[in-house]
Amino acid sequence: MFEKILFPTDFSEVSLHALTNCIPELFNMGAKEVIVVHVVDVIPEDIVTIDVLEKNARERLESLIADLKKNGKLRQIVSIGAPSKEIAAEAICPSFEIVEQAKCEMVDLIVIPTKGKNILREMLIGSTARNVARTSKVPVLLLNYKWDRKKKRPKKEIECNRLFDKPLIALDLSTCSDAIIGRIKKFEEKVKEGVLYHVVDYGSPEETEENVSEAKRQLEKYEKKLSFSVKKRVDSGEASESILDVAEDEDATLIVAGKLGRGMVKEILIGSTANAIMRRSKIPVFLISC
Numbered sequence: 001m002f003e004k005i006l007f008p009t010d011f012s013e014v015s016l017h018a019l020t021n022c023i024p025e026l027f028n029m030g031a032k033e034v035i036v037v038h039v040v041d042v043i044p045e046d047i048v049t050i051d052v053l054e055k056n057a058r059e060r061l062e063s064l065i066a067d068l069k070k071n072g073k074l075r076q077i078v079s080i081g082a083p084s085k086e087i088a089a090e091a092i093c094p095s096f097e098i099v100e101q102a103k104c105e106m107v108d109l110i111v112i113p114t115k116g117k118n119i120l121r122e123m124l125i126g127s128t129a130r131n132v133a134r135t136s137k138v139p140v141l142l143l144n145y146k147w148d149r150k151k152k153r154p155k156k157e158i159e160c161n162r163l164f165d166k167p168l169i170a171l172d173l174s175t176c177s178d179a180i181i182g183r184i185k186k187f188e189e190k191v192k193e194g195v196l197y198h199v200v201d202y203g204s205p206e207e208t209e210e211n212v213s214e215a216k217r218q219l220e221k222y223e224k225k226l227s228f229s230v231k232k233r234v235d236s237g238e239a240s241e242s243i244l245d246v247a248e249d250e251d252a253t254l255i256v257a258g259k260l261g262r263g264m265v266k267e268i269l270i271g272s273t274a275n276a277i278m279r280r281s282k283i284p285v286f287l288i289s290c
Contacts (some may be wrong), residue, residue, distance in 0.1 A: 001030030001187055003110035006102045008037050013152055014145045018113035022160035029190055035105055036061055039094040099248060102138045107162035110136060111141040129278060133287045139183055140286040142278055164190040168252035170197050170243050173218045176258040176290035181225050183288045193226040195250050200236040208236050240276035247283060255281055258290045
């Protein structure tokens with residue numbers, strides 16, 4: 001399992017909900033430490049203001065974690081920021097800070113709670129989440145919330161205890177797919193069943209049938225590398241639309257995908273496809289760097 005987790009927070013309702021509900025579940029699954037970080041994403045004119053912002057953020061984090069421990073939500077080791085500084089708060093690009101913090105701390109996973117695209121104030125669903133997903137060598141788990149602003153709670157709860165029950169594993173059949181399968185080994189004992197999925201979005205119309213047949217044969221090879229039962233599906237069409245539709249059709253609890261496509265230049269889950277998945281997915285998304 002993922003033993004060391006980096007959790008960026010902006011103190012929003014979504015962030016606090018994820019920290020209170022999902023992080024404890026990850027501990028129950030084998031995580032041993034979570035590093036909670038707040039990045040000050042404003043640029044004050046003087047260093048005194050920066051110091052005040054850092055101090056306020058640090059105090060708020062310490063109070064938050066103390067309350068969670070007191071209420072029994074977090075019993076394991078919890079850190080705040082980097083060893084050299086208690087909090088990463090350099091008034092710089094948040095995505096850069098998060099990725100660098102993950103690298104410095106050698107974490108196994110970055111967990112980012114996000115809001116739906118119709119929420120006015122978003123911390124990590126726009127450029128920050130996409131930039132973290134693009135540049136991080138560490139796997140990124142996006143917890144996608146649709147938040148009810150009036151009731152101040154999720155419109156639909158993320159079932160954190162079922163997060164890995166039934167992943168939709170999107171494979172492009174390149175070496176990236178091998179990296180995805182390798183990462184899945186981290187949590188495969190938590191999986192009840194999975195869906196291996198490939199979208200044929202290449203070749204001429206005349207080659208589609210042959211490409212689909214070959215993809216099915218390739219999926220059988222990946223199936224043998226997994227310890228849980230899987231359903232294999234191959235479709236032709238547009239990648240992001242197909243992935244989202246099949247995830248809903250199969251009642252998947254998680255979408256797992258890599259960031260590199262068929263070759264060093266083309267990337268399957270960067271650009272429009274990645275944006276569509278992150279913004280429109282109704283379930284958590286797990287992105288793996290290949």
